Amino acid sequence: MKPSSPALKRPATLSDIARLAEVSTMTASRAINESGYVSDEVRRRVMKAANKLGYRPNMLARQLKGKKLNAIGILLPDIANPFASALVNGIKQVCDEQTFTTFIATSDRSVEEEQTSLQSFIDHRVDGLIVATHGTPRSDKVLQKIAQQKVPMVTIGHPVNSPGIDSVTANHYRGAFDAVQHLIKAGHRRIGFLGIAPGEGASLRRYQGYLAALEEAGIKPLEEYTAGPTESLAFSTQQDGYEALLQLAKLRRPPTAYFARNDYTALGAMHAARTLGLRIPDDIAIAGFDDIPLAAFAAPPLTTVSQPIDAQGQQAARFLLERIQNPALAPRSAMMECRLVVRKSSVAGR
Amino acid sequence: MKPSSPALKRPATLSDIARLAEVSTMTASRAINESGYVSDEVRRRVMKAANKLGYRPNMLARQLKGKKLNAIGILLPDIANPFASALVNGIKQVCDEQTFTTFIATSDRSVEEEQTSLQSFIDHRVDGLIVATHGTPRSDKVLQKIAQQKVPMVTIGHPVNSPGIDSVTANHYRGAFDAVQHLIKAGHRRIGFLGIAPGEGASLRRYQGYLAALEEAGIKPLEEYTAGPTESLAFSTQQDGYEALLQLAKLRRPPTAYFARNDYTALGAMHAARTLGLRIPDDIAIAGFDDIPLAAFAAPPLTTVSQPIDAQGQQAARFLLERIQNPALAPRSAMMECRLVVRKSSVAGR
DNA sequence: CACCTTTCAGTTAGCGTTACCACGCTATGG
DNA sequence: CCATAGCGTGGTAACGCTAACTGAAAGGTG
Incomplete structure (x- = not known):
């Protein structure tokens, strides 16, 4: 017999933990999330059980209950673009601090792709979007349509004149x-x-x-x-x-x-x-x-x-996270200087 | 009064549609998914309502009910990598056909990043993973650990000897x-x-x-x-x-x-x-x-x-989608020839 | 006309999580 | 000694969706 069977094939849930720690599901939730009152003794028991079962919260169920997903989407025109890497780095620096996950999609410089990619992000209920595609009148229209769905959004590289959208751009x-x-x-x-x-x-x-x-x-x-x-x-x-x-x-x-x-x-x-x-x-x-x-x-x-690509990424991420916290913010924009x-x-x- | 208020601030749900079309939620679901029996007349009514409300299915709730998310994760070592673009193109070609969404994350060539990125994908319950990071002993261990969580997985660029993992590589x-x-x-x-x-x-x-x-x-x-x-x-x-x-x-x-x-x-x-x-x-x-x-x-x-980067991406995607359909498949590997x-x-x- | 099959639609329940409420317990103060 | 407040815990419901079941009506067969 193995020391401990590695894992169920089904990922562990809160009730699994609760059963093992001999508490209610709700208490397990509170212990894991450090919300509400939980005694130290119980918290330790729950944590131990969670550890043993390799528990990972189901973000999807969480989001369904109205909480944040803790994920944002980044739309890039093209992955080979030399900016992409630096931009993503800047964004990640800020997002990591707040334990936000970043997902990337590309538009391949096609407006159709841009639209479907953005819609995919929204379908998967990301908390916000950073859009770094190049601005064309058609793509601006797409962005405005998307923004109507009340998703916090920041553009990098070209300003979009629309309520609820922040922009960051270089000069x-x-x-x-x-x-x-x-x-x-x-x-x-x-x-x-x-x-x-x-x-x-x-x-x-x-x-x-x-x-x-x-x-x-x-x-x-x-x-x-x-x-x-x-x-x-x-x-x-x-x-x-x-x-x-x-x-x-x-x-x-x-x-x-x-x-x-x-x-x-x-x-x-x-x-x-x-x-x-x-x-x-x-x-x-x-x-x-x-x-x-x-x-x-x-x-x-x-x-x-x-x-200053990195800086633009950071600024965009900051804008976005602020807007996720407070979606009613007035549109803001930032412009960063270049260097010869x-x-x-x-x-x-x- | 506006001709039609653009949208609720909350995205429309199936029950919203059902109410508008004067049917039950379940019937609306059947109409949208084209499953089960729905009369043409009702189907039209539901579709019309869905259209009017700009309905988009909540993939998260769907996944929670045990269905696929219809999304896969791609882990790249680095976005500036010239392969990345071609690879993603190849993958997307295949995934688009089957209406799978692709999300990308990067590891920045760090094993820690690799692990957290992969775990993020899993936390968000993607249906499968394509991993194109460079192989090191440490990173292989990470991959095997992740594979234990029973996520369909394909590696590109270096084979990993582990059950449940397919690989694609160039010669x-x-x-x-x-x-x-x-x-x-x-x-x-x-x-x-x-x-x-x-x-x-x-x-x-x-x-x-x-x-x-x-x-x-x-x-x-x-x-x-x-x-x-x-x-x-x-x-x-x-x-x-x-x-x-x-x-x-x-x-x-x-x-x-x-x-x-x-x-x-x-x-x-x-x-x-x-x-x-x-x-x-x-x-x-x-x-x-x-x-x-x-x-x-x-x-x-x-x-x-x-x-043949594009071809590798396509092959990897095909492997992955097959494995998502049938997770019990024996590990497979493909090697593609290079050209001087x-x-x-x-x-x-x- | 009795009987079965097919079509259509509604009801119930549950995925994993958390908000909300209710219940006990202990300590404090009048 | 009872009211009150702060802790700690459990129960219930609901998020949006769909599988499975239930029931009813329509159509076909002998």
């Missing part, structure tokens, strides 16, 4: 502004923007920052200096950057510097430059955005803008 | 063998291994494949040709690759070719080579493993080994 405008200003100070006047098709940048804050920096320097922005994928407000890839730079380099008077919408695009552009035999940073300068881990290891290392990281890809000479 | 051994053989065929005899400290490769199949290829060619492996982080069976980074190559290049007779344990390590090594003024592939050849998206965009493009992708980093000349 993309300012970050782009700083990066382009840096290129201008390095002597460049012809600066291309990689990662979006001409005429589609109206809602892209990084593009607006680019324009503002040019304007401040008295440089008239040329539409032909913008290249990138159409119908992709959401993202832009290495391939896009590669093609965009090849395209702009063909101009009669091509840019001498490029600001890429994100680091992937910038890395693709660097590859294109090499293909064309252009030296970086001697022939052309390149700057990106996001400071992904590989940026520092590119050849040459990439000048870029670093977002100057590396070799943008400064000629040593 | 890392063979993939590494092919890559190293390729380097040998290109004329190299002094081939370094980057990504693990000397003497720690016993359980690393990629290292075993490397050794086997050398042996087959009659090359005696040198321990001093191995460099990388200690106590990191789990992973190796760009930084590790960078340092490892710098270290091996200092040898009196340094390797002329390097096989890196993964592409990140390889990219770090390429950076180190550039720092040293070594040309790739003319002075040294480099090959990696994993074929991450950036590998093709490195300078020069990186020779590497491509895993030859690019410029390994072949001198044009």
